[in-house]
Amino acid sequence: MKTLLEDQYIIEFDPAAAPAIELEPGEELEARVKDWCFGLVSDDPATYERASRTPRCPAAGPVFVRGAAPGDAIAVRILALDPISPGHMVIRPGCGPFGDRVEQMEILRIPLEDGMARLPTGLRVPLAPMLGVLGATPADAPAPTLISGDHGGNLDTREIAAGSTVLLPVQVEGGLIAFGDAHAVMGDGELSGSGVEVAVVARLAFDVLPGRNLRRPRILSPTHMITLATRDDFRAAVELATNDMADWIIELTGWSFRDAALLIGAAGRLLVSHVINRPGPTIKLALSRELLQI
Numbered sequence: 001m002k003t004l005l006e007d008q009y010i011i012e013f014d015p016a017a018a019p020a021i022e023l024e025p026g027e028e029l030e031a032r033v034k035d036w037c038f039g040l041v042s043d044d045p046a047t048y049e050r051a052s053r054t055p056r057c058p059a060a061g062p063v064f065v066r067g068a069a070p071g072d073a074i075a076v077r078i079l080a081l082d083p084i085s086p087g088h089m090v091i092r093p094g095c096g097p098f099g100d101r102v103e104q105m106e107i108l109r110i111p112l113e114d115g116m117a118r119l120p121t122g123l124r125v126p127l128a129p130m131l132g133v134l135g136a137t138p139a140d141a142p143a144p145t146l147i148s149g150d151h152g153g154n155l156d157t158r159e160i161a162a163g164s165t166v167l168l169p170v171q172v173e174g175g176l177i178a179f180g181d182a183h184a185v186m187g188d189g190e191l192s193g194s195g196v197e198v199a200v201v202a203r204l205a206f207d208v209l210p211g212r213n214l215r216r217p218r219i220l221s222p223t224h225m226i227t228l229a230t231r232d233d234f235r236a237a238v239e240l241a242t243n244d245m246a247d248w249i250i251e252l253t254g255w256s257f258r259d260a261a262l263l264i265g266a267a268g269r270l271l272v273s274h275v276i277n278r279p280g281p282t283i284k285l286a287l288s289r290e291l292l293q294i
Contacts (some may be wrong), residue, residue, distance in 0.1 A: 001203075004031035004060050009180065011055040013135055013151060014142040015172045019064035022174070025208045028079065031060040035199045036132070036181045041088060043109040051090050051107055057145040057154055059133045061178030065206045072170040073212035074136060074177060080203040081129035081162050083184040085112035087196035095193035096276045102193075110184070110196045117185050117196045125185055129200060130161040132181030135217075139171035145180065147278045148230040150216045154181060155228060155282050156190050156274035159221040169214040177206065190274045216244055224286040225294065228273065232280035238270065241285040252292055267291055 008020040008031075023029060036057050041047040068074050091098070092105040110117050116124035133145050135152025148154045152168050160166055168177065179202065186195025219226040225248065229240035242264060249260040264287065273282040 001028040001030055004029060006032045006034060009034060009058040009060050010062055010145065010178050011058060012142040012144045013062070013137040013153065013176065013178060015137055015139055015176070017062055017137070017176060019174060019176065020061050022064040022066060023206055024066055026205060028203060028205045029063065030201065030203045033060045033180050033182055033200050033202050034058045035088070036197045039199065041107050043088070043107050048105045048107055052092055052105065054146060055144070057133050057181040059145045059178035059180035060202070062137060062176035063178065063206065064174030064176060065208060066174065068170045068175045068208045069173060070139065070171055071211060071213050073209040073214045074168050074170055074175045075207040075209055076134065076166045076168060076177065077205040077207065078131070078160065078162050078164050078166070078202075079205060081131065081182060082201045083112055083127065083129050083182065083198040084200060085198070086110060087112055087117060087184045087198040089192070089196055090194040091192055096191055098192060112184055112198070128158065128161065128185045130158050130183055130186060131179050131202070132156045132183055132195070134160055134166055134168070134179045135177070136168040136170055137172050137176035145178065148282050149279070150230070152217045154277045155217065155230070156186065156277060157219070157228060157282065157284060158186060158188060158273070159219050159224070159226055159284070164219055164221045167209070167212070167214060167218040167220070169216065179204070189272050190276050193276060216240065218244070218248065220289070223289060225289055226284050226286045228282055228284050230280060230282040234281055234283070237281055237283040241283045242268070245285045245287060249292070252294060263287070263291065
């Protein structure tokens with residue numbers, strides 16, 4: 001197994017960037033990944049300003065996967081995510097659907113104890129560690145890790161977690177994959193403006209899928225197949241995620257479009273990954289793997 005150091009990270013997916021590490025397909029990687037704010041904030045009010053400044057979301061990498069070329073896909077297998085306590089949550093004016101009710105920024109320390117995150121009320125929420133940022137580098141121009149798009153990036157999707165495999169479209173040689181912005185637990189939508197933000201020790205493996213030619217990320221969680229799409233227009237994102245799922249079903253089964261559409265209509269679950277990142281909401285469409293026996 002190879003290792004990435006804590007200071008080997010990017011703040012934008014840049015096609016001109018030099019790889020931090022090169023891996024053979026199937027090779028495992030362990031990385032200690034900084035939290036969303038480089039470990040520079042705490043519950044001390046003096047650090048509040050840093051929580052809203054850019055850059056944020058350092059992402060470990062970039063990882064060059066040998067043999068991956070444009071038109072391929074890279075399957076990122078998430079083997080383990082181990083949070084480093086404590087976590088922090090942020091609320092700030094103007095951020096998310098509660099923005100006009102929040103009077104001042106606060107950063108709240110969230111202890112992680114016995115598999116639980118302890119909120120200020122004392123209520124304990126089960127941990128479900130996930131990566132907010134995971135993406136492959138786009139070919140046309142650098143993309144900040146703080147945003148999401150067809151390349152992946154700041155998808156803030158709960159199912160990007162241990163046990164899942166994330167399929168990413170390759171646009172540059174080696175893929176130049178990066179990952180970060182971990183959360184110990186986060187609700188769908190990231191509605192308060194943050195999850196429980198943490199550093200993690202992550203263990204991943206990377207496989208090359210020749211000629212897969214994806215347009216956007218897909219996820220195989222232990223229970224569901226999931227398509228993702230980000231757009232500034234909600235309906236446009238829904239249409240992309242839904243049609244990507246129809247295409248995926250057709251690829252797997254050879255069915256007609258009609259039959260794929262009927263299955264989605266009968267059993268698809270349309271959900272929201274986040275509503276706070278640029279350029280707009282990330283929509284996810286989930287379908288039980290059991291239905292197609294995959």
